[in-house]
Amino acid sequence: MVLACSACASGGNRTFNQEADLVIIGAGPAGLAAAVEAADRGVKRILILEKMPYLGGTAFVSHGLLAGYETQITKALGIHDTEEALYALLNENAEYRLDPMMARITVRQSGPTIDWLIDRIKVPFLPATRRGYGSPTMMHTIEGGGQGLREPFIRVLEEGGIPVLFETRATKLIRSAEDRIIGVEAVSGGKTLAIGAKAVVVATGGYSANNRLAEVLDPFYRDVLQTGLSSSTGDGLIMASAAGAGVSSTRLLSLDFKDYEIITAHNGSSDAANCNPIMSAPGVIYLNPQGLRFMNEKNLGFMFQRLGEPFFREMHRTNSPFLWAVVDQETFTAVSAKRGLNLEYLNAAGPGELASLMGITPQVLEDTLAVYNLAAAAGRDEEFNRPAATLKPLSGRLYAVKFAPVLGITYGGLLKNEKAQVLRLDETPIEGLYCAGEVSASTAWMGWTLSSCFSWGRIAGASAAEFIRGGA
Template identity: 35%
Template sequence: MKLKKIFLPLLAALLFAGCSAAPEAQAPSGKFDAEVDYLIVGGGAAGIASAVEAADQGIENIMIVEKTGMLGGAAVYSGGIFGGVETEVTKALDLHVDVEDVIAEQQREKHYILDEELTRLTIESAGKTIDWMIDTLGVQFQPEVIVKDGYGTLQTIHLVEGEGSGLREPFEKAIADRAIDVRLNTEATALIMEDGRVIGAECVNENGEPIRIKAKATLMATGGYSANGDLMAAVAEQNRYFQTSNLAYQTGDGLVMATAAGAGVQNLDQVQVYLREVENRTSQFPYMFTIFVGQDGRRFMDEKRTAQTWNQEIKDDVVDLYGRTGVDYFWSLADEASLQMMQIADAAKDHEGVVVADTLDELAQKTGIDAETLKATVDRWNSFAAKMEDEDYGRTTQFWFPISTGPYYALKTTFFSSVCHGGITKNQNAQVTRIDGSVIDGLYAAGEVTTVTNSNGYTISNAMTFGRIAAQHVAASIQATK
C-alpha cells in the first residue's frame, strides 16, 4: 500500500474557515525579541530529548517554548511503555529478539502504511534510546521485559518505574542541569520565513504579549491534534465521530503552522481509538462487558480486538455503525453471572450511567432499543458462546460468557481518539519535507506532530529518537557554518 501523502499549504484556511483567523508563515519584517541557536516548540518527550541532546552536542543557546505551565507533555501521563531490543535491560536478561521480526510485525499491524526507511530507523534506534534514557537522563526501568497484551507478540516491552510519572523528575533535572532556557505558558502561533527558510517563530508569552524569536533551527514538537474536533474532521471527515481522551492542549498547532510553511502531511485519516464510556472519557469499565450492540440492537464488531493492533478496523466499524444508526454511541452489555465471575457486579450496580434491568425486555425499554431485535441478538450470541465460535465477527477470545442470567447491564459507550498516526512529513534527519521530498531549511519535527513511523510500544521512544536525531543534525549544521 502506498503512503497517503497530501500537500496542504492552505490547510489552516480550510480548517478554520468560519471559525477563526488562520496562522500564516510570517515574513521576517520587524525586530526580534530574542535570538537563539535552537528553538524547540513544545516541551514534551520529543522536545526535552532534543534539548538535552543539543546541549550535549555543544549547542549553547537553546530555548524551549511550551504553551502549558509544565514540561513533559503527554508522556508523563502515559503508561511509561517503551519497546526496544538489545538494551542494557535485555542484555542483562540474556534476552535477544530479532529487530527484523519487530519491523515486520510493526508493518503488518499498520497494514504497511509506515514509511519503510523511517520505520527501520525508529525500531533500530529504540533500544539505543532506552539506554540513553537510563544513562543520560537517569530514568529507572523495571528489571523485566515483557510481552504486553495489545502491544504485539514479541518480548520487547520495557516499563518505566512509576509509569509516565516516573519520567517527570528525570526530564526536569536534565533540562535544569544544562541551564536550558524554558519559557512556559508561551504559545507559538506562526513560523517566520525568509527566502523559503524557517528562521524562527512568533509566540505569545505568559503575559499575553506577542514576541518574535529568531533561530538558526526550529523544531516542531507540539504533539498531536486529537483534541481539536474541527481539525480532526477537516483532515478526515469520518473523524468527526470521535471525541478525544487526550489532554486538551493536543490541538494540532504545529501541524497547522508547518503546513502554512509548505510542509507535506500524510496518513491524517489514521487515528488510534480506545473504548471509553460516553460520559467518562477516562473509564475503561466497558472492557469488562461481554458484547456491544448499536442503538439498532445489533452487534457490529469483534468486541475483544485490541485497539493498538486493530485501531483502523475498529474505527471503520464504529464509523459505519454511527452512520447507520444516526447516534454516536452504542451499548456494552453483560449479565449478572459474568460480572459476578469477575467480582464486579456490585460495582456495576453502583456505577454511574450503568442501566440495570431484571429482563431483556426491560433493558430494551430503558435503552430505547427494539426488544425483539435485542433478544434475537443476545440469543445468537449465546449460541456462539455455547460452541465458542463467533460466526459473525470471528471473535477468538476465551471469554465466552453467555448473556442469560438477570439482572442485565448496559452502559452507553463509544470510542475516543488517542494517538494521531498522521502528521508532518520528515526525512531521516528529522528535517521537515515538502510533498516532493525537498527539505524546508531550518525546520525539524519530532513526536506526534509528525507522521507515524512506528506501532505498538514505540510511540514515546519514536518521539525521543527523532528529537535526538534533529539535535544531532542541527549541531552538525551549526558547526559546519563556523
C-alpha cells in the first residue's frame, strides 16, 4: 500500500509505503534505548528497522560491562565515586581527545542509565561492582554478559507494542525540499520501501567491520584489519553524511593487536588470533620486517592504544602488513603464551636460526638483539628511550609472532549536540535527525561505550519525542 505521509506535507509529492512518527535505524543498545524512551514520552507510532535477523547489535555479544557511579548498586555497597573523579579518568584514558561537554554528559548520565536499565527494563546486574579501566570501582556487570539484555528488552518492546522490522536495511535518509528529514528508504526482501517519519534516529553502530571506510575517513588507517561484528559497516555514517551531516574524530578508534597469520591466512576468529600475552609481555620487543627495533615498546598508553601510531607509521614506512613481536624463553614461560588453532609460535635456539624462520637476514637480527641486550645490560636504551626498569636482555630460546592492528570499537562518527541532534559541519542541526551510540562522535572511550550508547539513545529518544510533540 502506498500512503501519503501526513507528517510530511511540505515534503513535496513524495509517497510512502508506510508511515511512523519515529523511525529508529538499528536495534542495538542506542536504538533500543531511544525507542523505549520515546515511547515512555508518549510517541505512539515507533518503528525500528534492523538489517540483521536478530535484536541487540554488538551489545548482545558484548561482555556487558557498564561504567557508572552513584547507582543503586554502588550506593548499596557504600561506594561513592564522584562525577569529577570519573570525568577526569575518562579524559585521561582518552588522552583529552573527547568533546568536553559531550563527555561530561556521558559521565553524568551513566548512573541514571544503569538505574534505568534495572528499574525500567529489568536488566539483571550482579550486586557488585569492580575496578576496570582505572582505580574507581565503577564497572557494573550484567548477569550473563550482553546476552542478559535480550529477554528484558524483548519484553519491554512487546509490552510497548514497538515493532522491529528485521532484515530491513535502511539505505537512505529522505529529505524534504526544505532539507528536513522526512523518512527513510530501506530494502526488505529485495524490495525498496519508503517509510515516512516525523523524526529519525540513526543508531546503526560503528564501522569496525568496514576497514575500507576506516581508510576513507583517515588514510593513516589504510591496511587495518577488521574483526568487528559483521553488521558494523558504518551504514548510518554514510547515510547521514550523504544528507549533510558532519563527521568528526575518526582517528579515535580502539585497536586490538592480533596474530597476523591466524587472522588472515588461517581465517581465525578474533579469539583464536589473540596474541595479547606476548604483545603485552614485560620483556617483549617489536621488530619491523627487516628485523629492526623502531620504538620504545613501553610507550603503551591506556590499554595499549598509543601503540597504534608507531605501528601504523612503521607498517606504512616499510610497506608491510605486519610487524613482529619477539620474547625469550623466560618471558614466554612467564606469560604462558598459547597460540590459537593449536599452532606453535616460531621459535629457535638463537637469533640466527630465528631470523631464517622469520625470513630476515640473520646478521640483522643478531645485531638488533646484540644492541638491545647491551642497552638492557647497561640499563640505558639510547636508541628509543625505553625505561631502564623495563629493559631485560633476551636470552635462551626465542619466540616470535607476526602481529597486526585490527579495528575494535570506532569512536569517531556523526557530529551531534547535547540533544543528540545530528549537526552539519557548521553546527546547525539537521531538522528531524538524531543519532546515538557508536555511529556518533567522541562521547566515550573504552569502558564507557555501552553506558554511553544507552545514555545517548535515551537522550535521542527524548529529544525526538519533544520534536514530534512540536517542541524544539
